[in-house]
Amino acid sequence: MWVPSAAMVAPRQGRIPDATVSRLPVYQRILLELVRTGVETVSSEKLAGLAMVNASKVRKDLSYLGSFGTRGWGYETRYLLSRIDEALGLDRDWPVAIVGLGNLGRALANSPGFTSRGFRIASLFDVDPGLVSTRIGPVVIHHLDDLAAVTAGDPPAIGVIATPGAVAQDVADRLVEAGVGSLLNFAPRVLAVPAGVLLRYVDLSIELQVMSFYLRRKGHRGLEASGEGTAPPEPPVALAHPIGIAAPGPGEV
Amino acid sequence: MWVPSAAMVAPRQGRIPDATVSRLPVYQRILLELVRTGVETVSSEKLAGLAMVNASKVRKDLSYLGSFGTRGWGYETRYLLSRIDEALGLDRDWPVAIVGLGNLGRALANSPGFTSRGFRIASLFDVDPGLVSTRIGPVVIHHLDDLAAVTAGDPPAIGVIATPGAVAQDVADRLVEAGVGSLLNFAPRVLAVPAGVLLRYVDLSIELQVMSFYLRRKGHRGLEASGEGTAPPEPPVALAHPIGIAAPGPGEV
DNA sequence: GTTTGTGAAGTTATTCACAGCG
DNA sequence: CGCTGTGAATAACTTCACAAAC
The missing domain is CATH 3.40.50.720 (NAD(P)-binding Rossmann-like Domain)
Structure with a gap:
């Protein structure tokens, strides 16, 4: 069994960026599934693919919790999960x-x-x-x-x-x-x-309205346009991300 | 009745930042209520107070849509609302x-x-x-x-x-x-x-877990802590904002 | 060889501060 | 005067790129 050394466990003292905090639950959920299905290690590349984010973002996010990956190998899923749970305070009720x-x-x-x-x-x-x-x-x-x-x-x-x-x-x-x-x-x-x-x-209304904005930019046509007529579409645009789950990945504009 | 001049209407050609897009629905909702209650004009300061954001953020956000405020006076609520509706594509169905x-x-x-x-x-x-x-x-x-x-x-x-x-x-x-x-x-x-x-x-789970993180930082104690014991609280921290509704205002840490 | 962890660079967003207009 | 609109300054976040570790 793999045992972390003291140096690997030591968490950063500095603040964890808000953007990172809002992605930790995504990693947590993915790791939970990996552990459940018996996957023992995962690389930042693999985890990034599952979370639809950039691999260096994953590494930087995890580095705020400490440094418990193994170079050339990756992260031990079960241990990484426990560290994220602890950071998120999920070891309480x-x-x-x-x-x-x-x-x-x-x-x-x-x-x-x-x-x-x-x-x-x-x-x-x-x-x-x-x-x-x-x-x-x-x-x-x-x-x-x-x-x-x-x-x-x-x-x-x-x-x-x-x-x-x-x-x-x-x-x-x-x-x-x-x-x-x-x-x-x-x-x-x-x-x-x-x-x-x-x-x-x-807020559902806000989410819908933000989608409406980007749909309009994409040139999607709203049906039954009410009022004075349809505005011309604007050029395509990248999609801002939601509750901070994941930056635009391969699957999203 | 107040009529906008051509110069005031002309929208910016540049891209509207994602962060701004996610705040427009908040302004929209507030303006809807102001119009409904018969308020005819509003300053960036007032609007910022209602949206719980910084006043210069409101001005910059609105400036991406064009420049239709009146200096020394503020914004005409009904007209501003119509411009935001249009930007958001709410003039369609x-x-x-x-x-x-x-x-x-x-x-x-x-x-x-x-x-x-x-x-x-x-x-x-x-x-x-x-x-x-x-x-x-x-x-x-x-x-x-x-x-x-x-x-x-x-x-x-x-x-x-x-x-x-x-x-x-x-x-x-x-x-x-x-x-x-x-x-x-x-x-x-x-x-x-x-x-x-x-x-x-x-995602409800993500929202809850993000709250858990900041509660822990605040030093809030989870009841019935399961497992190896309670981690020490970390210093207080400002709260990251959610689905992009509003930056931390006076009412929030 | 492979993959982490991280400075440095690049990008986006926020806030300041004030000129300019009504 | 008061308040907008916006450049400039600051801060936050993302991505690059590579040395170090296994």
């Missing part, structure tokens, strides 16, 4: 509260994100009397008004907002008040939160 | 196909993204016999195997993948084969698509 259990909230509650390690649904909230007191799996849905009482003494690390936009700021305020450390907002609203509270957005 | 109508797919199909201008659900697909032939609103759900037949002659501009990860690549292949110009992937998989097809990702 982060309690998550979800507010809003319509289709989206239910989809989130049942998504693979919560069945894998690292996260745990701690509490659910809605205002619909038809939903309150029902369960999703083992977790009962409470009324939003009981949020403070339910989370008292054990505030969730992450609050997920899956409500209509109109109430998103109110929900955010309540979650912050309850002591939640970070918010993941699916509602189509820009939110204001106090300094120190992390805030990220996932 | 992009037909969208959604594959996978579990909770997530249904949430997407019913989301405000499709009730507003610019997008139209053209077709829906699933493989579940219990769903095929049922409707969501006026649109019937077809079997995935009928995708080629249903979209023949009128390929959707955008394909939305809301299936389990295991079948996402197959669905992507079918959509591309059918002539779809861009893909929005909600499945937790990296996809390969031919050059020329736009591809964006929305």
Whole structure:
């Protein structure tokens, strides 16, 4: 069995760039699959191919965690995975509260994100009397008004907002008040939160509109153009990348 | 009524930076609300406050579309909105196909993204016999195997993948084969698509894991830490921004 | 021979700071 | 005056290219 030397384990002290952080989960998922299928080592080239990114980007990303590849050989999948898990804090269980259990909230509650390690649904909230007191799996849905009482003494690390936009700021305020450390907002609203509270957005409308922009550039024609007529297409363009998953690879413009 | 001069309308010929493109939908949404509530003008400072970004970023972003502010005064909300809509291609209707109508797919199909201008659900697909032939609103759900037949002659501009990860690549292949110009992937998989097809990702697991990383840095403690013990917290850090909505503003670390 | 890890170069994005216009 | 629009400065990120390690 391969054993890392002390020098190889030592993680960089410096900051890990944001762009790198947002790619680590991609590598993590790929490594999980490689380990599952019995692959023991992987080169930056191979990993880059699977993640659809440049190989030197993979090497630089991994170098921020430490230097645990073997030259001429590659990375040991199982060990690399454990280092990424540790960097991402997946060696803990982060309690998550979800507010809003319509289709989206239910989809989130049942998504693979919560069945894998690292996260745990701690509490659910809605205002619909038809939903309150029902369960999703083992977790009962409470009324939003009981949020403070339910989370008292054990505030969730992450609050997920899956409500209509109109109430998103109110929900955010309540979650912050309850002591939640970070918010993941699916509602189509820009939110204001106090300094120190992390805030990220996932927004379908924005994704669609960004696609619309690049489709127009590609010269794609929108059907049933409403209004004054169709603008001329602009020259093709490379696609900006999404939530930071992967830079444009061979498969993308 | 205010009428723009020719000089003010002329859009820049140069490329609009990707980072700007991903912020335009945010400005668009805010302007929509300002227009709706009867606000006639807005300064870059005000708009920046609402979007939680730096004011000079707003001015630079808007300057890529042309120069239609009035010095000493600000921007005319209704006119600015129309220019952003045009830049984003929202003056057309992009037909969208959604594959996978579990909770997530249904949430997407019913989301405000499709009730507003610019997008139209053209077709829906699933493989579940219990769903095929049922409707969501006026649109019937077809079997995935009928995708080629249903979209023949009128390929959707955008394909939305809301299936389990295991079948996402197959669905992507079918959509591309059918002539779809861009893909929005909600499945937790990296996809390969031919050059020329736009591809964006929305991934809950990644968002959660990125939050986990920054929570750890903040010194937040995960409950019930599994495994060998809790790593020491790292110094606080600024939060990277998500799908490119907004740079860290006053409300965010 | 092969592949990592990393300085250096190149590219893109953000912020500053102020001239110029209404 | 106030506020836009934009060059110039800074910062962040990506890619190149190669010496060092196995």
